[in-house]
Amino acid sequence: MDEADDREELTERARKLFSGPVDFLKSAPSLKFLPDPEAPEIAFAGRSNVGKSSLLNALTNRKGLARTSNTPGRTQELNFFDVGRPPEIRLVDMPGYGFAEAPKDLVKRWRFLVNDFLRGRAVLRRSFVLVDSRHGLKPVDLEIMEMLDDAAVNYQLVLTKGDKIKPTALAEVLKQTAEQSAKHPAAHPHLIATSSETGDGIAELRTAILEAAMS
Numbered sequence: 117m118d119e120a121d122d123r124e125e126l127t128e129r130a131r132k133l134f135s136g137p138v139d140f141l142k143s144a145p146s147l148k149f150l151p152d153p154e155a156p157e158i159a160f161a162g163r164s165n166v167g168k169s170s171l172l173n174a175l176t177n178r179k180g181l182a183r184t185s186n187t188p189g190r191t192q193e194l195n196f197f198d199v200g201r202p203p204e205i206r207l208v209d210m211p212g213y214g215f216a217e218a219p220k221d222l223v224k225r226w227r228f229l230v231n232d233f234l235r236g237r238a239v240l241r242r243s244f245v246l247v248d249s250r251h252g253l254k255p256v257d258l259e260i261m262e263m264l265d266d267a268a269v270n271y272q273l274v275l276t277k278g279d280k281i282k283p284t285a286l287a288e289v290l291k292q293t294a295e296q297s298a299k300h301p302a303a304h305p306h307l308i309a310t311s312s313e314t315g316d317g318i319a320e321l322r323t324a325i326l327e328a329a330m331s
């Protein structure tokens with residue numbers, strides 16, 4: 117079997133897995149409340165409002181599974197979702213970075229929670245760092261990436277909201293972001309452009325998640 121066949125088989129497995137049962141497991145307001153590490157975990161990080169929770173809903177094809185909102189700061193805890201019964205993969209929706217309107221101590225608390233989780237979780241297989249296609253990498257994105265580089269935690273960049281810009285502009289931001297990402301030691305070399313609105317890139321992301329979970 118060649119590489120393309122392998123990829124196709126993995127894609128089909130991912131499609132089946134994500135169209136099966138997905139269950140909300142629990143919400144952890146601090147590290148004390150983390151679930152037992154029973155399944156490989158995949159986390160979604162990125163600045164507030166970038167579309168983490170929406171992406172989780174698109175991946176699992178369930179509209180209201182993770183709560184979304186136009187107001188930054190919707191997700192305030194680490195939310196765990198089991199994919200498969202028994203769980204084959206556990207997805208972690210996290211609070212956002214860089215949300216200027218929230219009380220300072222609250223933002224600080226979320227950031228410590230997210231950083232401590234990402235740096236210290238042994239069953240974490242990969243973090244997806246979400247970047248808004250309209251903006252490309254911003255200082256707050258670089259801050260997350262540097263933190264992960266320093267801790268040698270694998271991550272992969274995902275462009276979100278691809279439906280909001282023209283295909284030519286998307287191709288350009290994809291190229292530029294890939295060039296910047298190549299300078300980061302813990303970053304996966306391949307980027308995925310997505311839209312939770314149109315479903316673009318979602319099948320590819322499901323496959324990348326399964327691949328990371330199996331690694």
Ligand SMILES: Nc1nc2c(ncn2[C@@H]2O[C@H](COP(=O)(O)OP(=O)(O)OP(=O)(O)O)[C@@H](O)[C@H]2O)c(=O)[nH]1
Binds near residue numbers: 165187191278313
């Ligand atoms: N057009 C479009 N809108 C999107 C997409 N993804 C998210 N949105 C919108 O962007 C807003 C923020 O989405 P969320 O998924 O709540 O963002 P989040 O990163 O979870 O935000 P926090 O939990 O506050 O950190 C919502 O109004 C979504 O409907 C997308 O792919 N396309």
Ligand SMILES: [Mg+2]
Binds near residue numbers: 169184190
């Ligand atoms: Mg959210």
